Amino acid sequence: MSRSILRTIVSGGLRALDRARQPATAHAHCDIPCGIYDPHLMQIAALTVVRMNQLIEALGDDAAKTKASLSRYILVKEEHAELAKREARVIWGDYFKPEHLEKYPDLHQVTWDIMKLGGKSKQEINAQAAADLLAATQKFAEIFWDSKGVATKKAPSNQAVGGEIVVPA
Amino acid sequence: MRPSRSVVALAVGAAALLLLASSPLRRIMPVIRYGVDGPSMEPTYRQGDRVVVNRLAYAGRRPVAGDVVVFRDPDDASRHLIKRVAAAPGADGSVFVLGDNPAASKDSRVFGPVPRERIVGKAMFKY
Numbered sequence: 689m690s691r692s693i694l695r696t697i698v699s700g701g702l703r704a705l706d707r708a709r710q711p712a713t714a715h716a717h718c719d720i721p722c723g724i725y726d727p728h729l730m731q732i733a734a735l736t737v738v739r740m741n742q743l744i745e746a747l748g749d750d751a752a753k754t755k756a757s758l759s760r761y762i763l764v765k766e767e768h769a770e771l772a773k774r775e776a777r778v779i780w781g782d783y784f785k786p787e788h789l790e791k792y793p794d795l796h797q798v799t800w801d802i803m804k805l806g807g808k809s810k811q812e813i814n815a816q817a818a819a820d821l822l823a824a825t826q827k828f829a830e831i832f833w834d835s836k837g838v839a840t841k842k843a844p845s846n847q848a849v850g851g852e853i854v855v856p857a
Numbered sequence: 858m859r860p861s862r863s864v865v866a867l868a869v870g871a872a873a874l875l876l877l878a879s880s881p882l883r884r885i886m887p888v889i890r891y892g893v894d895g896p897s898m899e900p901t902y903r904q905g906d907r908v909v910v911n912r913l914a915y916a917g918r919r920p921v922a923g924d925v926v927v928f929r930d931p932d933d934a935s936r937h938l939i940k941r942v943a944a945a946p947g948a949d950g951s952v953f954v955l956g957d958n959p960a961a962s963k964d965s966r967v968f969g970p971v972p973r974e975r976i977v978g979k980a981m982f983k984y
Contacts, residue, residue: 706890711890713891713936714893714938715894716897716939716956717895
């Protein structure tokens, strides 16, 4: 019997045992510095995506200049859409616990929306997708702060892009 | 082909392990099954990976650098952590442990060396 077959059999047996009785947990967490979570960066990233769509929309006809600017705007849009997705993933995966899901049943949906809208914002020049991405990050921020017992408000971004971000009240 | 002695030994060991791990005596069993929770040992162990830990691995010898060990959290003895031994034990047998993913790991950089008596055992294989 080859080692690989044996390993498969042993693994299968152990997995069957796991189903009958859960194994103990070996924690491999990053409590420090990951004990600090904040949905601020995610919203700023989404706002940046909104802004890049605005700048792309406003590009003039000067071909050479437009090409260079367009490249830059697309790059920044790409990076910040990904950043918004990453920030949402980390808070969703590391901070939120099953008991939060009971209290906020649409948490998974909101996180999923950020993933999908982030992806759409990367694929397309789409101001609506960017606005929806921002709205999803705002909703995520509201859930996050509420889970910590912190009241929130929507505050103007005070940036050229306009829009609002959710911050502790 | 005749199986080699090591394969036979592995098979016998595996069968014994399966029996022991499911018996009521498993609290005192030499091997324990663990599920990994968290990213600090990536890429070696990912979230949800299962690992068999040998509690007798250090009965007759000391941990060496490179071993992956499970030990009781110095900040909370009810929690078990999994990390890699980064440096050979000091004179008192304590080991310095690090996560394989140091950017996302709480380890000896935070809580210092882990005393020998806190070590539960050595991670043997993933399944």
